[in-house]
Amino acid sequence: MSRPGRMSRLSRRPVPSRVPEVPHPREHVEPVVTVRRHARGRGRMGQSGPATTASSSAPGPSRTCVGCRGVGDRAALLRVVAEPDERGSLHVVPDPRRRRAGRGAWLHPDPSCLDLAVRRKAFGRALRAEVTTDVAALRAWVESEHDRS
Template identity: 35%
Template sequence: MVKKRKIPQRMCVGCKDMKIKKELKRIVRTPEGLIAFDPTGKRSGRGAYICPNEECLNQAIKGKRLQKALEVQIPNEVFEQLKNDIAK
């Protein structure tokens, strides 16, 4: 009997839907305290996952869910940079 492979899922901090990990984008707080978009999903640090659309990012910012997930206050210029990175 063939075993089914488990597909990793993560919750979007914006819409709070469970989705396949590869469909989501990762935002990471590095050990140095830098908040950045992680295109590979392998950077070290605390991560939060978000859908690749601006609407979910806006919900995460408005509800302060992204700040809570990364356990740090995030300045507005970083939010603008994240919006640009996700739009790509």
């Protein structure tokens, strides 16, 4: 007379198995938003990874400076756009009211950030256009703002 399953010799009760408990497949698991890095290092939002939450220290939208790559509040950074001149070549102009048409890039109104952006050729990448290296109008605006503050 054989009994199915493994039984204890003394009490004739089933012996507990040593299999670790796994959560039931129908248990609700909260999706978590994390940043996935692409090959070029640009972040994309996705749903995977460990339990982390995205929070910012300042309320409102934040932008990244193309010069120093620092993140700041939108009000603290200057928006710049590419505009064609009379010859048709694109040059970078400031957009302090944030109203000009086209793709914009963000920059701290500081001469050192402007110099870094020019040295790294960041305006062309951020604006996705071939812009000239002449940033005289932008430099004049940045230096006047820097002198005022």
